[in-house]
Amino acid sequence: MTGTKVLRSLLHELRQASPNGCIKDSLVARYILAQYKKFATTEQQFCKARNEATFLGQTYLTYLASQRQYLELFKEYHGRGERSVRDTADLVGFKLPSDPK
Numbered sequence: 001m002t003g004t005k006v007l008r009s010l011l012h013e014l015r016q017a018s019p020n021g022c023i024k025d026s027l028v029a030r031y032i033l034a035q036y037k038k039f040a041t042t043e044q045q046f047c048k049a050r051n052e053a054t055f056l057g058q059t060y061l062t063y064l065a066s067q068r069q070y071l072e073l074f075k076e077y078h079g080r081g082e083r084s085v086r087d088t089a090d091l092v093g094f095k096l097p098s099d100p101k
Contacts, residue, residue, distance in 0.1 A: 006057040007036050013064035032057075 001009075010032055014023045023029040039053040077091075089096050 001054070001058060003036065003039075003054050003057070006054055006061060007032070009061050010057055010064070013061060013068065016068055017064060 011023065011029060014026065014029055014032075015021055018026065035053060036057075083091070086096060
């Protein structure tokens with residue numbers, strides 16, 4: 001993944017994690033943008049630290065995406081006390097037989 005794609009993905013994950021969906025005034029977003037500007041290279045400049053910064057960005061991206069997925073799964077499957085038979089069947093994908101009366 002190139003540096004720009006990692007940056008865009010990081011900012012997307014930060015938006016997902018933000019309670020209001022706006023990272024305009026976020027200190028984390030400002031820090032990430034400052035780091036990407038710091039390690040920006042040109043055609044005349046070679047920077048070994050850029051590869052390290054991209055790797056670190058991918059690491060944080062993996063962490064943020066995993067945290068978001070964990071919270072989604074936790075909210076869906078966290079125990080809420082006793083469930084009815086119908087709720088349990090719906091959870092695992094079974095259909096209950098209907099009682100013709």
